[in-house]
Amino acid sequence: MNQSIVQVRNVTKIYKRDNFDIPVLQNLSIDVPEGEFLALMGPSGSGKTTLLNLIAGIDRPTSGSITVSGTDIASLGESALAKWRANHVGFIFQFYNLLPVLTAYENVELPLILTNLSKKEKREHVEAALSVVGLADRMHHYPRQLSGGQEQRVAIARAVVTDPTIIVADEPTGDLDKKSAEEILILMDRLNKEFKKTILMVTHDPHAAERAHKIQHLEKGELS
Amino acid sequence: MKVLKLIFKNLLRHKLRTALTILGIAVAVMAFGLLRTVVTAWYSGVEASAVNRLVTRHAVSFILPLPIADEEQIAKVPGVTNISHFTWFQGIYIDERQFFPRMAVDPEKVFQIYPEFLIAPDQLETFKKERNSCVVGEKTAKLYNLKIGDIMSIRGDIYPGQWEFVVRGIYKPKDKTTDATQMFFHFAYLDERMRQEAPSRAGQVGWFVMTIDNPNRAPEISAAVDALFANSRAETKTETEKAFQQSFVSLSGTIITSLQLISYVIIGIILLVLANTIVMTARERIREYAVLKVLGFTSYHIGGLVFGESLLIAILGGVIGVVLTFPVCAGFAEAMSTFFPLFNVEPMTIVLAMIFSLAVGVIAAIYPAVKSVRTRIVDGLRQIG
Numbered sequence: 001m002n003q004s005i006v007q008v009r010n011v012t013k014i015y016k017r018d019n020f021d022i023p024v025l026q027n028l029s030i031d032v033p034e035g036e037f038l039a040l041m042g043p044s045g046s047g048k049t050t051l052l053n054l055i056a057g058i059d060r061p062t063s064g065s066i067t068v069s070g071t072d073i074a075s076l077g078e079s080a081l082a083k084w085r086a087n088h089v090g091f092i093f094q095f096y097n098l099l100p101v102l103t104a105y106e107n108v109e110l111p112l113i114l115t116n117l118s119k120k121e122k123r124e125h126v127e128a129a130l131s132v133v134g135l136a137d138r139m140h141h142y143p144r145q146l147s148g149g150q151e152q153r154v155a156i157a158r159a160v161v162t163d164p165t166i167i168v169a170d171e172p173t174g175d176l177d178k179k180s181a182e183e184i185l186i187l188m189d190r191l192n193k194e195f196k197k198t199i200l201m202v203t204h205d206p207h208a209a210e211r212a213h214k215i216q217h218l219e220k221g222e223l224s
Numbered sequence: 225m226k227v228l229k230l231i232f233k234n235l236l237r238h239k240l241r242t243a244l245t246i247l248g249i250a251v252a253v254m255a256f257g258l259l260r261t262v263v264t265a266w267y268s269g270v271e272a273s274a275v276n277r278l279v280t281r282h283a284v285s286f287i288l289p290l291p292i293a294d295e296e297q298i299a300k301v302p303g304v305t306n307i308s309h310f311t312w313f314q315g316i317y318i319d320e321r322q323f324f325p326r327m328a329v330d331p332e333k334v335f336q337i338y339p340e341f342l343i344a345p346d347q348l349e350t351f352k353k354e355r356n357s358c359v360v361g362e363k364t365a366k367l368y369n370l371k372i373g374d375i376m377s378i379r380g381d382i383y384p385g386q387w388e389f390v391v392r393g394i395y396k397p398k399d400k401t402t403d404a405t406q407m408f409f410h411f412a413y414l415d416e417r418m419r420q421e422a423p424s425r426a427g428q429v430g431w432f433v434m435t436i437d438n439p440n441r442a443p444e445i446s447a448a449v450d451a452l453f454a455n456s457r458a459e460t461k462t463e464t465e466k467a468f469q470q471s472f473v474s475l476s477g478t479i480i481t482s483l484q485l486i487s488y489v490i491i492g493i494i495l496l497v498l499a500n501t502i503v504m505t506a507r508e509r510i511r512e513y514a515v516l517k518v519l520g521f522t523s524y525h526i527g528g529l530v531f532g533e534s535l536l537i538a539i540l541g542g543v544i545g546v547v548l549t550f551p552v553c554a555g556f557a558e559a560m561s562t563f564f565p566l567f568n569v570e571p572m573t574i575v576l577a578m579i580f581s582l583a584v585g586v587i588a589a590i591y592p593a594v595k596s597v598r599t600r601i602v603d604g605l606r607q608i609g
Contacts, residue, residue: 053602058517058518058601059600059601059602078522078523079522082517082520082521082523083520085518085519086520086521087520089518091518093515097605099512101233101236102230102233110516110519111519113226113227
């Protein structure tokens, strides 16, 4: 394995709800080597999605540091963090979160709006990403015209179209039937092995976790 | 794909809601345009006033008469180049609802004082010669299908009795700001009957209109005219034609103020209609905005999407409303042509309507944009849309 691309050091995350402090992660440290396919498992409320969000730069730790590809993301301002996410993170959601008014092509193109790529380059990137997920022939279909599995494949194409440093997936098979879930897992496996993508996946499904190189369990905010 | 395309696509997400909102704004903008035009029409006489004309009326009220003999004295005031008298006759033509100004005038001078009323020389000559003749504006002639030689029968109210006039001229307006609804007839025709039926009212006119050589001397000439009749039984008040017209308009001040107020209330209604739509829209899309933030979209992008959609709806509604304003105002002008001789949609009304539309588009988006930007990504992703 390669050197750590993700370094989480002594991270604590406490949510404030009304007047209550709710600790979710406590003094947690973890390293993810480059090219790793890591599955995070644990019961509901264990903090695995919170950890994923912190690594993806969509939430901030209460204390501690998170370094991804040499950047201390906890120290970045909002705009810088948004730019960092655009360049370094591909996010796969449980419920796909495609924009219903956009076609598969346009959904995959969304992250490229923020780049300086030419129209031709954008088209090449989008078509390549949709080819990788096997949906080149459905690029002009709207989400409502696709199955759940196909929607998730479009979401994966959207996550990889910018060639991000890491891919984070939050229950990517949680809303799919067994066959579609298997297709998604095969695709993620391919992204990891063929395209050398570092993947962090949160899942409840032991079968999904088996696809990962490494499984880490999170319970009450602590890794085991 | 550009952000603008995303705004367009979002706009078409709830087609009915968007269409109704745009329609609501369009109707409100149209109503605003109509009301503003009514207010403008009310002031049209003031705006169309000539700078070189002064009006002398009774100091107490313009409804009180002045002796016709004053004319001779006023004509001698240095700076006065011409003068004529006018008397409000009114009466009922056909029925009480038919309104257009009917005035007794000096046929020799009325078209000298008002050169913007264009009359054919032969018609003017006939008008001057025939004591019971009259001249009507082109608009009134068209409305009542009056032609040269027709008889106009008017039942008097201020001046009782049945009055008959022969149409001997139809004047045309010099331009679109000129009133083409008035009717003029011989003061002598009115006065001779007053001498027979109400001698105390004979020799009394409504007001004098004079032209002056230098508009800059208006205050000085006005003072000189009024000084002639100071401490007399009929003291005068001389003012510019604009001020005189303004005094007529001020009689309807409350109505005009109400109309102006209503036109601004309409802007408030537009704001509420649009704000309601944009707030609903932004609330429904909190999760999508969170997803866009995850993809790297900044607060500026999210704010831009909300503002963009709001502005686009406001602009579309504003443009449609402005386009509708013209035929609606034209129909209104047709129906109310005698009450509003000049009823044109002013460029400023259009500019104001569009400025208000844009302002409403911006204001309506402020709260939902701020809320969308401030919502944390993790909270947005939890939102069930």
